[in-house]
Structures are given as C-alpha cells and as structure tokens.
Amino acid sequence: MGWNLLADLVLLFHAAYVGYVVFGLAAILAGIALDWRWIRNFWFRASHLAAIALVVCESLLGLTCPLTTVENLLRQSAGQPGYAGGCIARWVQPLIFFAYPPWVFVAGYCVFGLIVAAVFIVAPPVSPRGRKSAGEIVAPRG
Numbered sequence: 662m663g664w665n666l667l668a669d670l671v672l673l674f675h676a677a678y679v680g681y682v683v684f685g686l687a688a689i690l691a692g693i694a695l696d697w698r699w700i701r702n703f704w705f706r707a708s709h710l711a712a713i714a715l716v717v718c719e720s721l722l723g724l725t726c727p728l729t730t731v732e733n734l735l736r737q738s739a740g741q742p743g744y745a746g747g748c749i750a751r752w753v754q755p756l757i758f759f760a761y762p763p764w765v766f767v768a769g770y771c772v773f774g775l776i777v778a779a780v781f782i783v784a785p786p787v788s789p790r791g792r793k794s795a796g797e798i799v800a801p802r803g
Contacts, residue, residue, distance in 0.1 A: 664735045664736070665735075665736065668735035668736045668741075671728055671735060674728065675726070675732065676756060678728070679756075681709070681712060682709065682713050682773075685709045685712075686777055686780065689709070690780065693780070700784075701786050703788060704789070705786070706785075706786035707786065709777065710777055713770070713773060713777045716770050716774070717770050717773075717774040720770045720771070721771070723763075
C-alpha cells in the first residue's frame with residue numbers, strides 16, 4: 662500500500678469525522694423537532710459531544726489536528742508536498758480545508774461546541790441503562 666493511498670485514507674477518515682460532527686448535530690436537531698427516538702441514544706450523543714470537544718480543545722491549545730499532521734507526513738513520504746494528492750484528495754480537501762485566519766476556526770469550533778453542549782443539555786440522551794435521561798433526577802420510590 663503506497664504512502665499516497667494511506668494519505669488519502671487518512672483524508673477520508675478526516676472528512677468522515679467532520680461529517681459526523683456537522684451532520685450529527687443536524688440530525689440531532691431534526692430529531693428533536695421530529696421526535697426521533699434514536700437521537701437520544703447515549704453512545705451516539707456522548708461520542709458526538711466528545712468529537713467536537715476534542716476539536717475545541719485542540720483549537721484552544723493551538724494544536725494542529727493530528728489527522729492533518731499524519732496526512733501531511735504520509736504525503737511527504739510519497740514525495741508530495743502537503744495537501745497535494747490524487748483523485749480522492751482533490752475532491753475531499755476543498756470540503757474540509759479553508760483559507761481563513763486561525764482565529765476564525767477557533768471561534769467557529771467554540772461556537773459549534775457550545776451549540777452541541779447546549780443541545781446535549783436541552784435534549785439529553787437516554788441513559789445506557791434506559792431508566793432515566795442524563796441529568797434527570799428520579800424521585801425515590803416509597
């Protein structure tokens with residue numbers, strides 16, 4: 662398996678990660694409006710919140726996304742400059758990489774993360790035990 666192909670696979674995973682965060686929130690909001698029960702799945706909601714929390718933490722700390730770093734290293738190992746690549750890279754990179762000042766991304770990630778956290782609180786997931794929602798207080802039986 663060539664370095665270029667590995668770089669393309671990392672890029673596809675990166676695009677899937679971005680899609681999970683963005684479209685996951687869209688699905689959650691639609692699910693709240695349309696009363697879809699599956700959007701209350703604890704593991705989906707917890708992993709979605711964790712995914713955007715990781716992005717927010719990286720951006721606040723000024724860290725480059727590890728997926729971007731790995732992709733660039735693989736492309737350089739293939740003898741290419743970073744962000745150059747084959748067919749997959751040509752189509753996927755413009756969807757997830759933009760040329761804006763870094764502060765725009767930090768602000769955007771923080772706002773998006775706050776929205777995800779707010780939705781997590783407003784429409785909490787169902788506990789994995791299925792008895793109560795996260796954050797819901799249950800009165801003792803007596």
